[in-house]
Amino acid sequence: MRKTNASGRVRRGKNGEAIAEAIRFGPLEYWVGFNLRMAQEHAFQAFSRRSQEIGESPGRFATLTLIARNPGISQTELSHANGRDKSSLTPVVEDLVRRGLVERKRMRAGRGLVERKRMRADRRTYRLNVTAAGKQALTMLTRCARQHERVLDRIIGQRDRKRFLQILKKIAAEVE
Amino acid sequence: MRKTNASGRVRRGKNGEAIAEAIRFGPLEYWVGFNLRMAQEHAFQAFSRRSQEIGESPGRFATLTLIARNPGISQTELSHANGRDKSSLTPVVEDLVRRGLVERKRMRAGRGLVERKRMRADRRTYRLNVTAAGKQALTMLTRCARQHERVLDRIIGQRDRKRFLQILKKIAAEVE
DNA sequence: TATTGTTATACTCTATAACTATA
């Protein structure tokens, strides 16, 4: 069997010989939007493979990081922080708790250490924190992410990295 | 009610006053992978809104463009071109055909115009082409995309655009 | 045996709306 490259086509000539043709991408080729998508997709897949070796998904990693960096965050706050509806977060948090990576506590009434005043106790909200096991998972994931970043850095080049990052942030902040 | 920014938290002070706190993103803040994802997500959403006003999704747009630029492409070739499994393409093509944007023909046996030899007829494959209606839809979508590109260009700046695009292509090509 | 495209099926991620329990 004859091989072609990944996005190649094989056309048969009039004598039945194989002719490899490249796929034409037309205007997509020059558009930032399309190439942004392609780059993200490839980078995401690469990191996905890496982090799945230690049994986590990139989404879980981001969630875990946000909880670790914002101890006691509520689920609604967390859903805002990563731009998803709160209902989408329910099964994620459930899973992290079930696996012992995150701890979920109801806000409880109590007394402040200094003042004798009763502290508020909103019994609708949960406070989220990472457990020791969660911290450990996070350490491994962070190591993964740093390796991945090194690969990306090598591709981008030290000279352009800073500016590239700035532009990515600018797009996220300003587009529409 | 007091407002906070999109990713803000509200903590209550000891006197019950609202204290707005920013979410901390920790190392995510400085990682290319995370910011690449954020930028792509925002840009994609923006284009999605735009193209949905004319009843298409970004995915349909890419598929339609690939067919238009590669007339007679087969479904398997098409699935390679956008990096998805062929089975994922079946409902997409089905939908485009149903709505009259794409035409699907079996390869049929026939005679070449010049040679008298019988031409090959692989009756397993379909050849895909865009119809007149498909071309019309594509024209509108392309207009949309160009508007979207102008927004992105304005954010990126003329000076950095070329280099930015190069880096995106490099990431897609080289990562893992 | 290998390939093209379909089908059956399932999984992930996401959203909306209705609900509960609080506030």
Add this chain to the structure above:
DNA sequence: TATAGTTATAGAGTATAACAATA
């Protein structure tokens, strides 16, 4: 009335495996 979180449900997009027709 309003808010925090859950549940029920649905949709988009994807994949794997088995299959029929054809090569």
